[in-house]
Amino acid sequence: MLHAARCQAERFGYQEIEVPVVEPEALVERGVGGDTDVVRKEIYRIQPMVEGGGTPLVLRPEATAGIVRAYFEGNLNQGPQPVRLWTAGSMFRHDRPQAGRYRQFQQFDVEAIGDPGAAFDAEVVELTWGWYRDLGVEGLTLELNSIGDARCRPAYLERLRDYFVAYRDRLGADDQRRLETNPLRLLDSKEPALVELREGAPRITDFLCDECVAHWDEVRSLLDAAGIGYRLNPYLVRGLDYYTRTVWEYQHESLGGAQNSLGGGGRYDGLAEALGYPPTPAVGFAGGLDRIVLVLDAQRGGPRGRPAADLLLLPDGEGLEVAAATVARHARTATSVAADYSRRSLRAKMRAASRSGARWVAIMNPDEAGRRVVQLRELDSGEQREVTWADLPAALAPGTHPGDLA
Ligand code: AMP
Numbered sequence: 001m002l003h004a005a006r007c008q009a010e011r012f013g014y015q016e017i018e019v020p021v022v023e024p025e026a027l028v029e030r031g032v033g034g035d036t037d038v039v040r041k042e043i044y045r046i047q048p049m050v051e052g053g054g055t056p057l058v059l060r061p062e063a064t065a066g067i068v069r070a071y072f073e074g075n076l077n078q079g080p081q082p083v084r085l086w087t088a089g090s091m092f093r094h095d096r097p098q099a100g101r102y103r104q105f106q107q108f109d110v111e112a113i114g115d116p117g118a119a120f121d122a123e124v125v126e127l128t129w130g131w132y133r134d135l136g137v138e139g140l141t142l143e144l145n146s147i148g149d150a151r152c153r154p155a156y157l158e159r160l161r162d163y164f165v166a167y168r169d170r171l172g173a174d175d176q177r178r179l180e181t182n183p184l185r186l187l188d189s190k191e192p193a194l195v196e197l198r199e200g201a202p203r204i205t206d207f208l209c210d211e212c213v214a215h216w217d218e219v220r221s222l223l224d225a226a227g228i229g230y231r232l233n234p235y236l237v238r239g240l241d242y243y244t245r246t247v248w249e250y251q252h253e254s255l256g257g258a259q260n261s262l263g264g265g266g267r268y269d270g271l272a273e274a275l276g277y278p279p280t281p282a283v284g285f286a287g288g289l290d291r292i293v294l295v296l297d298a299q300r301g302g303p304r305g306r307p308a309a310d311l312l313l314l315p316d317g318e319g320l321e322v323a324a325a326t327v328a329r330h331a332r333t334a335t336s337v338a339a340d341y342s343r344r345s346l347r348a349k350m351r352a353a354s355r356s357g358a359r360w361v362a363i364m365n366p367d368e369a370g371r372r373v374v375q376l377r378e379l380d381s382g383e384q385r386e387v388t389w390a391d392l393p394a395a396l397a398p399g400t401h402p403g404d405l406a
Pocket of ligand 1: 062095101104286287
């Protein structure tokens with residue numbers, strides 16, 4: 001999964017960056033927003049063992065704020081823009097652990113910092129869409145919305161508040177507070193009452209200023225040109241002021257209900273300023289790896305590991321360890337190889353090999369070892385032929401079938 005992330009990021013010219021796992025509390029609070037569930041309920045604070053010691057620290061719940069800080073502190077803002085970066089690693093959020101929601105989970109992050117152009121919103125969508133495609137995720141839904149910017153959003157928020165105020169007594173305590181502090185969040189609430197009420201609420205896309213409309217139109221036409229299907233979702237929001245314009249989310253129904261988000265992204269032109277740096281436009285994405293495992297397992301009808309090796313070497317007989325290690329050494333110049341040194345029967349080794357998901361097996365008895373050959377079999381097709389040790393790397397090259405060398 002990480003390999004696919006790296007390949008896809010590199011294909012788009014994104015460079016890897018590593019940022020700290022332990023961060024100052026202030027950076028995370030400003031980056032994630034003091035009034036979000038993440039900061040209010042989910043942050044792990046680190047208590048130093050020494051009395052009254054030092055800067056309050058937390059385990060990072062996301063990586064974007066750390067990457068934006070690195071962009072400035074590492075003078076990446078001085079070079080050509082935008083700066084395209086990616087990272088992957090552990091994030092931490094306190095919650096009741098359940099399927100798809102863990103205290104420690106892995107994220108793939110992609111950030112394009114330093115350019116306001118809609119082309120970068122579309123680029124990050126295309127990159128991440130392709131990542132899911134490369135992983136074989138089927139049935140992915142991309143939801144898309146624009147939430148305007150500092151020019152047009154305030155007037156919209158007033159209208160939204162006016163709308164919901166009339167229904168205040170139907171809102172829970174948390175939502176009544178959000179009505180005052182952050183009415184946008186009412187739109188993505190999972191509360192049944194709100195899901196019903198929001199149907200009649202004003203829609204942000206009807207309130208966008210001319211610049212935001214132009215940006216929104218461009219993002220959609222770039223995605224159309226890329227052949228990426230999406231669903232417009234007027235209730236998809238990011239509850240923080242620093243988010244601007246495009247927001248999107250990848251959803252998968254097999255995750256069900258509250259955990260159906262596989263990943264999400266958005267433009268965050270106001271974040272750098274919120275962190276105390278000069279205003280700098282940027283767009284980014286964060287996608288969880290753990291939930292992809294759940295989706296792929298559901299798709300395949302149960303958990304299935306990736307094959308540990310492409311070729312399994314099956315020595316059939318006693319005293320073949322040196323020969324098997326030599327063959328493996330040859331074959332590793334072409335692909336990944338593991339040998340089954342167990343004393344099981346060949347039948348049992350074959351059964352295990354089929355279950356492992358390996359593409360090939362190479363069988364070798366003492367007579368074949370003496371002649372420096374193996375029986376190379378492609379498991380899916382059942383095609384098999386004798387190959388010399390020297391020819392093995394060529395026979396294993398991508399796109400080769402046993403018959404090709406006959
Ligand atoms: P967010 O940073 O909240 O937009 O989350 C981005 C993605 O990270 C989500 O779509 C999930 O795939 C993943 N994610 C967030 N929180 C968790 C968690 N507690 N456990 C597992 N994955 C998570």
